[in-house]
Amino acid sequence: MSEGWAEVWRMGLRSRGFVIGGVVTLIFILIAVSALIWTPYPVAEIVVSRRFQGISAAHWLGTDQFGRDLVSLLMAGAVNSVAVAIVAVGLGMGIGVPLGALAAARQGWLDEIVMRANDFAFAFPALLSAVMITALAGPGAVNSIIAIGIFNIPVFARLTRGAALVVWKREFILAARVSGKGPLRISVEHVLPNIASVLIVQATIQFALAILAEAGLSYLGLGTQPPQPSWGKMLNEAQTLMFLAPQLAIFPGMAIALTVLGLNLFGDGLRDVLDPRLRRER
């Protein structure tokens, strides 16, 4: 495996999107991880006397209407975004990939059922349905994660099935069957390793979408609830204060945009690197 990854790494360094996206993503994740241990100020510390401060040495990005440090809030919000995205994408992959692999391996009526259920899920706009689910189940971080996760399932199920069907037609699968392996074993040992690159790329892109979706839900007040910090909620609160303290809206907005942009660039670059057929000529 080591040689293969060295090759991927070498190709990656030549792709601009991969490098820029990778660096942005890495910074974002580092910020989230460091926020678990350290933030400049306690996140929930309300000091009304220092509210609406501008950019200063003590408060790098200023403070909000309750005197909370904006840098600390953004860092804690990053943790929230990462956590939601990881769990949501993990939920989508954890259920969607086995479903898709099973549909491809078994085919027949099982395939039909899984794919028609997929079509059903696809028929609803994801974010709108997430709004509906959180509205029904009550707002909150956990419910929003589940809502976003559910709409990741069909994405991964369909992708896995399509890619797996192509692999199932290849001769080494026949060779594996000849050596006495059942469909389950072949799926795990032969099919999944061959479609891993496609899944990784999709996971990166879904990760970005999940962050966006969480921000959207929180902005609508259906996602993360106070006092838990969240980028979407910060935007919502800043809305009424736009003219008084525009930086309260600008910085969380920039955080969301940069992170999603970085992840998308990274995903696109990763696809170029992992899939030679899509590699662009330069």
Added chain:
Amino acid sequence: MTLLAIENLCVELDGPDGTLRLLDDVNLFLSKGRCLGLVGESGCGKSMTALAIMGLLPRGMRASGRILLEGEDLLSIGEDRLCGLRGRKMAMVFQEPMTALNPVVPIGRQVAEGLRLHLGLTRHEAELRAGKMLARVGLPVERFPLGLFPHQLSGGQRQRVVIAMALTCGPDLLVADEPTTALDVTVQAQILDLIAELVEEFDMGLVLITHDLGVVAESTDTMSVMYAGKVVEDGPTDEVFQRMAHPYTRGLFAAMPSHSSDLDATRKRLTTIPGRVPDASSRPSGCPFVARCSFATDQCSDAPPPLERLAHRHSASCFNLSRVEGL
């Protein structure tokens, strides 16, 4: 001792325009330690027979008749039992070593997987034996570490890996589906020699599928000539080569370049068999070869000729055997 006996094997496929019969009443017989050659042009059902033996016919195809492996009917024992037999009792070598190996799994693991699955060995034991097996087929671990990937090997080396994969669990029956077609000529002979050696060493039975009569002459004991899903002639290889009773067998031989004549003057022009194998959907009601046969009479298009016995174990299905042989 009988290893493999195929009795009245028919394979049918339900299509939109009725049922297609892809294999029609195929009978084959193979003893332990022997090699059976299955000859015929593309689309005559050779590979289909191999897949039927393995129980891996594509979806929608039905097989009837009996396939007895050491007395056990493979068509009636069910998928679970078949999974236990594949790889352990019977194995297969494929035509294309480039595609028969998983590109993202190291060769050592691909060879070892069968051992872990069938013999329940630990990873370490299995890799040790996989290394020995690879050394036996000519890929010693010192020069070809187990961590190599298929793309790092040449075609011949990959075919050796495929053979090692097939043989790790010591199967009794090996089906080789055109094992040398994708290889270049110098490597072909090496691979055939290797297979022959291993068949003897492991006391297996070999079903060798090929369209190369030179290969058949060199390495098989008995042979069956297939045409349009039927066995048209079978018998001991040397006898079939001598008599060539069926017109189709004759055509195959005439289409083979010969090395025997040194002088250009005595060298005969290569002949071809006119036309092509009829589709499974448009086979004539009589002899399937009738449209391409120079001996054909009215009788041939009326009913299929029965398999007629010519000698102790040699038989052919043709109405005009005497006229063909008189030539």
